[in-house]
Amino acid sequence: MSSAIENIEIRKILDSRGNATVEIDITTESGFGRVAAPSGASTGALEVVAFPEAGIDKLINAFPERVKPELVGINAEEIVLVDDILKKIDGTDNLSSLGGNVTVAISLAVAKAAASSHDIPLYLFLGGKLKNEIPYPLGNMINGGAHAGKNAPDIQEFLVVPVGAQNISEAVFANSSVHKRIGELIKVKDTRFTGGKGDEGGWAPNLSNYDALNIQSRACEEISDETGINVRPSLDLAPSALWDGSKYVYSREGVSRDTGEQIEFIEEIIDTYKMFFVEDPLREDDFEGFSELTRKVGDKCIICGDDIFVTNSNILSEGIARGAANAIIIKPNQIGTLSDTYQTVQLAKNNNYIPVVSHRSGETTDETIAHLAVAFGAPLIKTGAIGGERIAKLNELIRIEEQMTDPKMATF
Numbered sequence: 329m330s331s332a333i334e335n336i337e338i339r340k341i342l343d344s345r346g347n348a349t350v351e352i353d354i355t356t357e358s359g360f361g362r363v364a365a366p367s368g369a370s371t372g373a374l375e376v377v378a379f380p381e382a383g384i385d386k387l388i389n390a391f392p393e394r395v396k397p398e399l400v401g402i403n404a405e406e407i408v409l410v411d412d413i414l415k416k417i418d419g420t421d422n423l424s425s426l427g428g429n430v431t432v433a434i435s436l437a438v439a440k441a442a443a444s445s446h447d448i449p450l451y452l453f454l455g456g457k458l459k460n461e462i463p464y465p466l467g468n469m470i471n472g473g474a475h476a477g478k479n480a481p482d483i484q485e486f487l488v489v490p491v492g493a494q495n496i497s498e499a500v501f502a503n504s505s506v507h508k509r510i511g512e513l514i515k516v517k518d519t520r521f522t523g524g525k526g527d528e529g530g531w532a533p534n535l536s537n538y539d540a541l542n543i544q545s546r547a548c549e550e551i552s553d554e555t556g557i558n559v560r561p562s563l564d565l566a567p568s569a570l571w572d573g574s575k576y577v578y579s580r581e582g583v584s585r586d587t588g589e590q591i592e593f594i595e596e597i598i599d600t601y602k603m604f605f606v607e608d609p610l611r612e613d614d615f616e617g618f619s620e621l622t623r624k625v626g627d628k629c630i631i632c633g634d635d636i637f638v639t640n641s642n643i644l645s646e647g648i649a650r651g652a653a654n655a656i657i658i659k660p661n662q663i664g665t666l667s668d669t670y671q672t673v674q675l676a677k678n679n680n681y682i683p684v685v686s687h688r689s690g691e692t693t694d695e696t697i698a699h700l701a702v703a704f705g706a707p708l709i710k711t712g713a714i715g716g717e718r719i720a721k722l723n724e725l726i727r728i729e730e731q732m733t734d735p736k737m738a739t740f
Contacts (some may be wrong), residue, residue, distance in 0.1 A: 361440025365429035366688035376428035404442035411665035428664035454703035467503035467713030471526025485564035492558030529715035560604035618652035655682035691717035695724035
C-alpha cells in the first residue's frame with residue numbers, strides 16, 4: 329500500500345468560542361487523516377503565530393497553488409520531511425506566513441493518514457509499540473482570568489487530577505463528579521450563581537481566589553471519600569496577565585505582590601491545599617523565579633511551565649540548565665509541527681521534566697491530542713472535564729485503553 333499523499337484540502341471551521349480555525353484533510357492511496365487546529369486565549373509571547381498575517385480566507389484561496397503542489401506525492405510517513413517543507417513554504421521564523429495552526433493541522437493530519445495507511449491507530453503508529461500508559465486527566469473545574477468574565481477569580485484555572493484512579497474511565501468520571509460537586513458548593517456560597525461556565529467548561533463564579541480554593545479543596549476531599557479515588561487539586565495561574573511590569577496585581581483580591589511575595593503566595597497555596605500540580609506560577613520570562621520556586625517546592629509539587637517554554641526545545645534547554653520548573657506543557661500549535669513537538673517531548677523526558685499534553689481554550693472536537701499523549705508516554709493530559717470539545721479527547725482515551733486491553737492488539 330502506498331502512503332504517498334494524493335490530495336490535501338483545507339477548510340475554515342468554528343472553534344468552541346465561535347471563532348474561525350482551520351481543518352485539514354490528507355488523503356493517500358490507502359489512508360485518510362483529518363485534523364482541526366485549536367486556538368489559545370492566554371498565549372505565550374514566543375509562540376509561533378497562530379494564523380497567517382494575511383488572514384485565513386486569503387490563505388485558503390492561495391492554498392491550491394501555494395501549498396498543495398509542494399506536498400502531493402510526498403510519503404506521509406516522512407513526517408520530518410513534510411514539516412521541513414512546510415517551514416520552507418512559510419519562510420519566516422515564527423510561521424507568520426502560513427500560521428502555526430495551519431502547519432500543525434497539516435503535520436498531524438499527515439501522521440494520521442500514514443497511520444491509516446497501515447490500518448493502525450495514531451498512538452500506535454507514533455509510539456512504535458503498544459504502550460500501557462494512559463495519562464491522568466487534568467480537569468478544569470473553575471475558570472477565572474482570561475477564561476472567564478468579570479468578577480471571576482484572578483487565578484485562571486482551578487484544576488483537579490484523580491491520581492488514585494486505576495484506569496482512565498475511573499479518572500474521567502471522578503473528574504466529572506468533582507465538577508458537579510463544585511457546582512453545588514458554588515451555589516451554596518453564591519445563591520445568585522446561574523451556572524455560567526468559562527472557555528474550558530469550568531464554572532465561572534463570582535468568587536474570590538480563596539473562596540474558590542476552599543471549594544475546590546472541599547470537593548476533592550468529598551469525592552475522594554465517596555469514591556475511594558484520591559483526587560488532588562491543581563492550578564494554572566497564568567500570571568503574565570496579572571503582571572503590570574513591577575508586581576502581580578490581583579484585582580479581585582485588591583492585592584499586589586512582588587516576585588518574592590508571589591513565590592511565598594504559591595508556597596502557601598501548595599502547603600495549605602496540598603496542590604499536586606501548579607502551572608505557570610510566575611510570569612513567562614522569569615526563569616530565576618521559576619528556579620527558586622522549583623528548588624523550594626519541586627519535591628512535593630509539579631511545577632509546570634507553559635508560556636515560559638511554549639513547546640520550544642531551545643527555550644526548554646535554557647530552563648533545564650537553570651532548573652526552572654520540573655514539567656512542561658505540550659501544545660503542538662505553539663511550535664507548529666509534530667516533529668518539533670516530539671523533539672521537545674524527548675528533551676523533556678531525557679531531563680526528567682514531565683511532559684503534559686494540553687488542549688487550548690478555543691478547542692474543536694478533534695481528538696488527536698489523546699493519541700499524542702499516549703504515544704509520547706505523557707503521564708498527564710490537560711483536556712478539561714466536560715463540554716463536547718473536551719470530552720471528545722476523554723472519550724477517545726477510554727477507547728484507546730479498551731484497545732490496549734484487547735488480546736487482538738497484543739500482536740503489535
